[in-house]
Amino acid sequence: MIALDWFVEIASWIAIVMGSAFMLIGAVGTLRFPDFWSRVHAVSVTDSAGMLLLTLGMCIQGGFTLVTVKLIIIGVFLFITGPTATHAVANAALVSGFLPKGADKVRRKISAKETDKKKVKKKKTTTLKRKL
Amino acid sequence: MFLTAAIALFIGMIIVLIRLYAGPTLYDRVLAGNAFGTYTVLFIGVLGFLTGRPDFLDIALLYALINFVGTIAILKYFRYRAIGDTSPAPRGTPAANGRLNDRGAKS
Numbered sequence: 001m002i003a004l005d006w007f008v009e010i011a012s013w014i015a016i017v018m019g020s021a022f023m024l025i026g027a028v029g030t031l032r033f034p035d036f037w038s039r040v041h042a043v044s045v046t047d048s049a050g051m052l053l054l055t056l057g058m059c060i061q062g063g064f065t066l067v068t069v070k071l072i073i074i075g076v077f078l079f080i081t082g083p084t085a086t087h088a089v090a091n092a093a094l095v096s097g098f099l100p101k102g103a104d105k106v107r108r109k110i111s112a113k114e115t116d117k118k119k120v121k122k123k124k125t126t127t128l129k130r131k132l
Numbered sequence: 133m134f135l136t137a138a139i140a141l142f143i144g145m146i147i148v149l150i151r152l153y154a155g156p157t158l159y160d161r162v163l164a165g166n167a168f169g170t171y172t173v174l175f176i177g178v179l180g181f182l183t184g185r186p187d188f189l190d191i192a193l194l195y196a197l198i199n200f201v202g203t204i205a206i207l208k209y210f211r212y213r214a215i216g217d218t219s220p221a222p223r224g225t226p227a228a229n230g231r232l233n234d235r236g237a238k239s
Contacts (some may be wrong), residue, residue, distance in 0.1 A: 018133055020140035023171065025187060027144035030151045030167060036160055039151075043167045046144070054174050056138060058181060068188040071177065081200040085166050092207045093159040096185060 012060040019053030026050060037100045040090050047082030051075070134182040141175045162206055169199030 022045055029042025055075035062068040064106075148171060152164035173192045180186035209215050 013133055020137045020208075023144045023174070024140050026167070027147040027171075028141070030164060031147045037162075038159060039160060041162055043133060046167055047170060051170060051174060057133075058177055059136075060179060062186065067137050067186045070193065071169060074173065074177065074189065074193050077193070077196050078173065081196070085200055085203045085211050086163070088204060088207055092162075092211060093157075095211075096159075097134055098157070098159065108209060110154065 008060055012057045013055045015057030017057075019057060022046065022050035029072060035101055036093060036098060039089070040086060044083065044086055047086060048079070051078050051082065076099065095126050137178045138182055141171055141178060145171045147176065152165065162203060165206075166199065166203045169195065169203070173199070175223060180220050 026046030028040050029045065030039055033039045033042050052075065055071055055078075059068050059071050059075075062071060145168060148164050148168045152161055155161040155164055173196045175187050176192040176195065177186070180188040180192075188201060204214055
C-alpha cells in the first residue's frame with residue numbers, strides 16, 4: 001500500500017509540475033512572440049498540453065470520488081472547446097485580412113508565376129493565330 | 133505541489149493580462165481573453181485542492197462554458213455587428229425590402 005501511495009504522489013507531482021511548466025511557457029510565448037499567428041501557436045500549448053497534464057494530476061490526487069468525475073468533465077470540455085475557440089479566432093483574423101509574415105512574398109511569387117503562364121499562353125495563341 | 137501550480141498559473145494569468153492590455157489588434161485581445169479563461173478554470177480547480185476543499189469545480193465548469201460562449205459571441209459581434217440572427221432575411225419579407233441588411237447597416 002505504501003508503495004502505491006508513493007507512486008500516486010510521484011505521478012501527480014510529475015503531471016502537475018509539467019503542466020505548470022507548459023502553462024508558464026505558453027504565457028511567456030503569448031507575451032513575447034512577435035506576430036498574431038505565432039501567438040496562436042503559443043496559446044495552443046496551454047490549451048492542450050498544460051490543461052491536460054494539470055487535470056490529469058488533479059484527477060490522480062482526487063482518487064475515485066465525485067471530484068474526479070467533475071475534473072474529467074472539465075477536461076473533456078476544455079479539450080474540445082479550447083482548440084475550437086482558437087480556430088475560430090484564427091479563422092476570423094484570416095477572413096478579416098490578416099496574413100502571416102512573409103505571406104505577401106509567397107503570394108507575389110505565385111502571382112508572378114501565374115502571370116508568366118498567362119504570357120506563355122498568350123504567346124502560344126498568337127503564334128497559332130499567325131499560323132492560321 | 134498545488135502551491136507550485138497555483139503560483140505558476142497566477143504568473144501566467146498576469147502575463148496573459150499584459151498581452152490582453154497591450155495586444156495591438158482585436159484578435160490578439162480575444163485570443164488572450166480566451167487563454168485567460170482557461171487559466172482561470174484551472175486556477176479555480178487548483179485553489180480548491182490547495183485549500184483542501186475541492187468544491188469549487190462546479191464554478192470552474194460554469195466558467196469554462198461561459199468562456200467558450202463569450203469568445204464566440206465576441207467574434208460574431210465584431211464580424212457581423214450583431215449577436216442575434218445575422219442571416220439575410222428571406223425574400224418578400226418586410227425586413228428584406230426594409231432598412232437593415234445583414235450587417236446592420238442601411239442598404
